[in-house]
Amino acid sequence: MNSDSQSISKTYSNELQLEPADHRRLTLLCGPYDDNLKHIERRLLVDISHRANLMRIEGPEPNVAAASQIVTELYQQTENAQHQPVAITPEQVHLLISEQFDIQYQEQPTHQKEFSLKTKKGLIKPRNPNQAVYVSNVLNHDVSFGIGPAGTGKTYLAVACAVDALESGQVKRIVLTRPAVEAGEKLGFLPGDLAQKVDPYLRPLYDALFEMLGFEKVEKYLERGIIEIAPLAYMRGRTLNDAFIILDESQNTTIEQMKMFLTRIGFSAKAVITGDVTQVDLPRGQYSGLKHAIDVLSEVSEISFNFFNAKDVVRHPIVQRIVMAYEAFEAANPKTDAEPREWRRK
Numbered sequence: 001m002n003s004d005s006q007s008i009s010k011t012y013s014n015e016l017q018l019e020p021a022d023h024r025r026l027t028l029l030c031g032p033y034d035d036n037l038k039h040i041e042r043r044l045l046v047d048i049s050h051r052a053n054l055m056r057i058e059g060p061e062p063n064v065a066a067a068s069q070i071v072t073e074l075y076q077q078t079e080n081a082q083h084q085p086v087a088i089t090p091e092q093v094h095l096l097i098s099e100q101f102d103i104q105y106q107e108q109p110t111h112q113k114e115f116s117l118k119t120k121k122g123l124i125k126p127r128n129p130n131q132a133v134y135v136s137n138v139l140n141h142d143v144s145f146g147i148g149p150a151g152t153g154k155t156y157l158a159v160a161c162a163v164d165a166l167e168s169g170q171v172k173r174i175v176l177t178r179p180a181v182e183a184g185e186k187l188g189f190l191p192g193d194l195a196q197k198v199d200p201y202l203r204p205l206y207d208a209l210f211e212m213l214g215f216e217k218v219e220k221y222l223e224r225g226i227i228e229i230a231p232l233a234y235m236r237g238r239t240l241n242d243a244f245i246i247l248d249e250s251q252n253t254t255i256e257q258m259k260m261f262l263t264r265i266g267f268s269a270k271a272v273i274t275g276d277v278t279q280v281d282l283p284r285g286q287y288s289g290l291k292h293a294i295d296v297l298s299e300v301s302e303i304s305f306n307f308f309n310a311k312d313v314v315r316h317p318i319v320q321r322i323v324m325a326y327e328a329f330e331a332a333n334p335k336t337d338a339e340p341r342e343w344r345r346k
Contacts, residue, residue: 012064016055018075024085025078026053029071036074036093040067043097070096095127095314117164117212124160124212130312131157137304138272143265145250146274147290148308149323155248158272159208162244165270166226172242173225176205177261179232179252202229205248232257241266250275251290252282258289278326 018026030037030050037048046059046067057067073096074088117124126132131153138144138161146154165171209218209227221227232253247253247261250273265271275290282288297303310323 011058012061013056013058014064014068016057016068016071018053018055018072021053022078022085023052025075026050028078028085028087029075031088036088036090037071039090039093040070040097044070066097091314098128098311098314117160124157126157127153127314128312130306130308131314134306134308135161137306138270141302141304142269143262143271143302144273144304144306145290145294146272146306146308147277147294148306148312149276149278149310151313151323152308153312153314154274154306154308155204155246156208158246158248158274159205160212161272162246163209163212165244171244171268171270173244174221174227175230175240175243175245176202176228176248177230177232177235177245178202178205178248179250179257202248205246232261235264236260238264239266240264240269242268243270245269245271247271247273248275251277251280251288253289254282255287255289255292258293262293278330 018029031039037050040046041048044059044063044067046057046063048058048067048071049056055068055071057064057071059067070093074092077092078086078088126135134144134146134154135157138146138158146158148154162171162174166174206218213221218227222229232247243266245265250258252275253261261273262271273290273293277288277291277294280288280291294305298305310321310327313323
């Protein structure tokens with residue numbers, strides 16, 4: 001075996017003494033049947049053994065260093081402000097792995113200190129470099145685009161920024177809108193009043209609002225018009241001042257609808273447009289307004305474009321792999337129809 005192969009196969013080890021020693025917290029750290037530790041082992045290709053609060057981690061040197069940091073941080077998270085043991089969720093393990101073992105995360109500057117929102121569920125802040133840059137751009141631009149696959153947090157963080165702006169008095173209302181492509185924008189055929197017709201299409205936005213503000217407060221804001229829901233077709237002719245406007249699923253807008261929406265923005269208003277250009281549901285032959293906007297507006301310095309990819313997915317690890325598989329397939333089988341120059345993030 002040559003020296004290069006020896007260095008590649010060399011195994012490093014590190015021992016961690018988790019303090020203070022607490023059997024309950026250690027149990028929560030490890031998870032049922034040590035599932036949390038096994039998750040770390042699978043993702044980082046390391047071996048973890050422990051006796052009481054002494055952890056031994058073996059594997060490639062950078063992996064061992066990352067795993068040691070993750071285990072230490074997870075153990076800290078098992079204790080909340082009231083000094084009560086707190087269970088560790090698979091999501092927490094996944095997010096820490098994504099953060100600690102991503103070289104780009106250590107090299108790129110982040111802006112996590114610029115934004116945090118305290119909610120009933122906990123503190124909301126960016127969880128990876130792209131999210132940090134995205135939030136920073138939303139805070140510092142009147143118009144921002146968040147473009148990428150499902151699970152990257154583009155809509156959730158947009159709602160968080162909107163709630164923060166409303167609660168801090170920067171805006172007087174939040175306006176949520178989304179194209180109702182499945183109903184062909186002919187919402188009159190659906191039962192119920194306007195809100196009931198649009199609710200199914202805005203459910204992800206509602207869920208985020210309920211989590212951040214609580215059900216009762218959201219209901220109160222809806223009654224007073226402080227939070228407003230509106231199908232994209234009903235936005236024509238309006239001018240929205242002192243508002244934080246979110247256009248979700250914008251890949252399903254037509255070119256005309258996107259232009260119409262962007263020209264609704266009034267004074268002291270902020271708009272965030274989110275979408276996934278790989279999931280366009282428009283009729284065949286109809287070009288996405290989001291794709292067109294990327295080409296048309298890419299040179300406008302006052303507008304920020306934020307592109308996410310599979311590495312930014314913060315859901316179950318399998319979602320990340322699914323997105324990556326689709327990206328690889330599409331790269332090997334490019335579409336024949338014309339596409340914008342800028343939208344696909346390399």
